[in-house]
Amino acid sequence: MHNRFALLRRLPTRLAVLLPLLAVLTLSGCAGNTLLGEVAVSASEYAPTEIAAPLTISYEIGREALVDIYVLDEAGQRYTLRENQLREASPDPYVLRFDGTVPTDDPVVLRRLLPPGSYQVVVAAQRQCQWHRR
16 A cells, blocks of 8 residues: 655635634545545635625545545634535535534524634545545
8 A cells, every 4th residue: 555645735814713724634545536636715814794705615526535624723622514525526626615604513503603713724535545634
């Protein structure tokens, strides 16, 4: 099995509240196309109360994968946006529109706005034989 370790990249994004996109790790263990390709964020700063358009997080999937997308605050608290979402290989990138809110466990208040601060956006793709995170 051939393993390839590559890519540590940050795309800063401020969400009056800030979202630096963190490309952490790429491991290849199976033959075929890259599981998780390029990941991009539409802006380096995002203030949901000041901008009507959502922030877009785009990512490329080269092979069928389960995708997680989450936001980490400075204390390491994880806010899940997508979890174990099946994505087919596609020549076009997938796009998640992020409005600065995250799901809650409250049956009445379904979403809440993240408070101002610095955040990291993580896009991770999993397949049985490998794990990719960007």
